[in-house]
Amino acid sequence: MSFAINTFADLQAANTAVPYAQFLGVECREEQGEPLFVLPYREQNIGNTLLPAIHGGVIGGFLENAAVLHLIWAREAQEIPKIIDFSIDYLRSAGPQDLFARCEIVRQGKRVANVLLSAWQEDPARPVATARAHYLLA
Amino acid sequence: MEPGWLPVAAPAFFEQVVTRGLALPHCHALGLQLQAASHGKTTLVLPFKPDWVGNPLTRVLHGGVVTTLADSAGALAIYTLLTEPESVATLDLRIDYLRLGLADLPLYCQAECYRLTSQIAFTRSILYQQNPDTPVAQAVATYMRSAAPKGGGR
Numbered sequence: 102m103s104f105a106i107n108t109f110a111d112l113q114a115a116n117t118a119v120p121y122a123q124f125l126g127v128e129c130r131e132e133q134g135e136p137l138f139v140l141p142y143r144e145q146n147i148g149n150t151l152l153p154a155i156h157g158g159v160i161g162g163f164l165e166n167a168a169v170l171h172l173i174w175a176r177e178a179q180e181i182p183k184i185i186d187f188s189i190d191y192l193r194s195a196g197p198q199d200l201f202a203r204c205e206i207v208r209q210g211k212r213v214a215n216v217l218l219s220a221w222q223e224d225p226a227r228p229v230a231t232a233r234a235h236y237l238l239a
Numbered sequence: 240m241e242p243g244w245l246p247v248a249a250p251a252f253f254e255q256v257v258t259r260g261l262a263l264p265h266c267h268a269l270g271l272q273l274q275a276a277s278h279g280k281t282t283l284v285l286p287f288k289p290d291w292v293g294n295p296l297t298r299v300l301h302g303g304v305v306t307t308l309a310d311s312a313g314a315l316a317i318y319t320l321l322t323e324p325e326s327v328a329t330l331d332l333r334i335d336y337l338r339l340g341l342a343d344l345p346l347y348c349q350a351e352c353y354r355l356t357s358q359i360a361f362t363r364s365i366l367y368q369q370n371p372d373t374p375v376a377q378a379v380a381t382y383m384r385s386a387a388p389k390g391g392g393r
Binding site for chain 2: 118119120121122123124125144145146147148149150151155156157158159161162163165166169181183184185186187188189190191194
């Protein structure tokens with residue numbers, strides 16, 4: 102099993118190979134030449150039945166997964182980078198709908214990358230959460 | 240339920256919150272269990288499943304399960320101090336990943352609500368597998384309290 106990602110098909114294959122991403126139901130696709138991550142709504146991901154709302158941990162896990170795959174995609178690397186820290190701000194509750202995520206590599210040195218993440222539902226300009234993470238590369 | 244969590248502020252209320260909280264669809268899917276609770280503190284355990292793996296080559300646990308466990312344990316720690324239904328919403332959560340999480344072992348989270356104000360709850364957590372002295376991760380989170388009785392919703 103290789104994690105060399107050169108195409109979006111490779112990215113989808115890598116995502117499929119991550120058990121936790123499959124547990125959540127994560128999908129990824131190309132949008133304007135960049136990876137777009139999608140978490141189709143599943144009742145299993147609900148963490149508040151009264152609102153109802155997607156579990157905050159699911160949003161965090163979805164974003165952490167997106168960052169890892171985006172980093173491999175951007176570097177055409179073969180290894181899954183190790184997470185150093187992760188910090189998430191919850192801005193709105195995420196309703197029972199599909200969730201989307203995009204990543205931006207803010208800085209990437211030889212050893213550490215800083216990634217900015219955003220998750221939204223209907224409007225990318227109204228994120229439900231933003232996050233920042235550091236990864237150790239290779 | 241274990242008698243070990245009797246010192247919580249309102250045992251009958253806390254039992255209701257735990258029962259409903261662990262039955263929430265995602266918590267149920269993870270199989271989260273309460274191991275201990277006392278005034279301001281909870282220990283939750285996430286039994287291992289192959290689904291938690293984040294790296295199929297090394298079988299290291301995915302950070303997402305750490306995040307979900309910390310968020311849930313922190314919220315429950317707040318309810319050990321409450322006596323009436325209310326909702327708490329996570330404002331932010333920060334996790335430092337100190338060691339790799341290993342496959343085939345359960346993951347524990349000891350969470351503490353170390354400051355509760357009329358509007359905000361501050362929590363900190365240690366996540367470990369074999370020994371709390373060698374944690375996998377450390378987390379801090381803040382939550383907003385809401386008087387609206389949506390309580391038990393999480």
